[in-house]
Amino acid sequence: MRLSEDISQQVYYLMTVSDLKVLWAESAGLCSKCRLPIIRIRVNNNKFPVGEMAHIKGEKQTAPRYDPDVTQEERDDPNNRIVLCPTCHTEIDKDEAKYSNELLYKIKDDHIKYIQDKLQIAVSNITFAELEIIIKYLITRPIYDDDMRVIPASAKIKKNDLSTTVDKNIKIGLMQRRQVMEYLNQNIDPQFSDRLRGGFIKRYLELKKQGIKGDSLFYSLLDFSSNYSDDFNTRAADLAILSYFFEICDVFEK
Numbered sequence: 001m002r003l004s005e006d007i008s009q010q011v012y013y014l015m016t017v018s019d020l021k022v023l024w025a026e027s028a029g030l031c032s033k034c035r036l037p038i039i040r041i042r043v044n045n046n047k048f049p050v051g052e053m054a055h056i057k058g059e060k061q062t063a064p065r066y067d068p069d070v071t072q073e074e075r076d077d078p079n080n081r082i083v084l085c086p087t088c089h090t091e092i093d094k095d096e097a098k099y100s101n102e103l104l105y106k107i108k109d110d111h112i113k114y115i116q117d118k119l120q121i122a123v124s125n126i127t128f129a130e131l132e133i134i135i136k137y138l139i140t141r142p143i144y145d146d147d148m149r150v151i152p153a154s155a156k157i158k159k160n161d162l163s164t165t166v167d168k169n170i171k172i173g174l175m176q177r178r179q180v181m182e183y184l185n186q187n188i189d190p191q192f193s194d195r196l197r198g199g200f201i202k203r204y205l206e207l208k209k210q211g212i213k214g215d216s217l218f219y220s221l222l223d224f225s226s227n228y229s230d231d232f233n234t235r236a237a238d239l240a241i242l243s244y245f246f247e248i249c250d251v252f253e254k
Helices: 003-008 017-027 086-094 101-124 128-138 153-159 165-187 192-209 214-225 232-248
Strands: 040-041 047-049 053-055 081-084
Touching: 017 081, 017 101, 017 214, 053 086, 081 086, 081 101, 081 214, 101 165, 101 232, 128 165, 128 192, 128 214, 128 232, 153 165, 153 232, 165 192, 165 214, 165 232, 192 232, 214 232
Parallel strands: none
Antiparallel strands: 040 047, 053 081
16 A cells, blocks of 8 residues: 555545645655654555644644634645644644744744755756666656647646645756756667656546646655655655656646
8 A cells, every 4th residue: 555545544624635645745754843754664665654644723622722713624724734743743732832833834834945955955966876766667657649848837837726835846856957858868769758758647647537636646746756755866856857747748737
């Protein structure tokens, strides 16, 4: 069972599977406070989460940081959730005076920025070795035969209702556009790039049929192309390749 399947089997009130996907992807498998890993690996190499999704503004009247002016829908919105390890979750709930709503929103925002900064550093250090890890996984995917039409990435971001966080991630990935192009162009197999592109598009269409869209779709493709790796170098190479195909072809609606 994949990590996303493990998480989606847990019940989190009004949150959808897409909401869960985005929330966990933004945390990058780390506690938002202490930044220790919150993913474990079973003997069969499948991953499972040990982290917890805490409410920032409390869920019930007796819960820490409860705000009576917040609706139930707002309480269960992903923006009101933060991914934590069990220890930090307990510490935060036991010390409400210290961990206010404002501080928790800042911790969450700081963690998202931390992940983006780490990805940007990793992207700047991508080598062909990291790219090859991704390509070996994707190269077995069938060719999807369709016309490619280049359009500005910003237009796709708007049309597909992608967040500013995903927008920043795509821009980070496009920092290595030239290296991805060089890698693909140096291959003597004329269908090499098509097979790689086909892997993304095939998976994209499968996810669309499942009703997955927006940020959740983007993060699902990231998981797919990195084979669910939590290694920053591999994720950075994955981001570079996905951003490249996002820009040049029909991965996401045009």
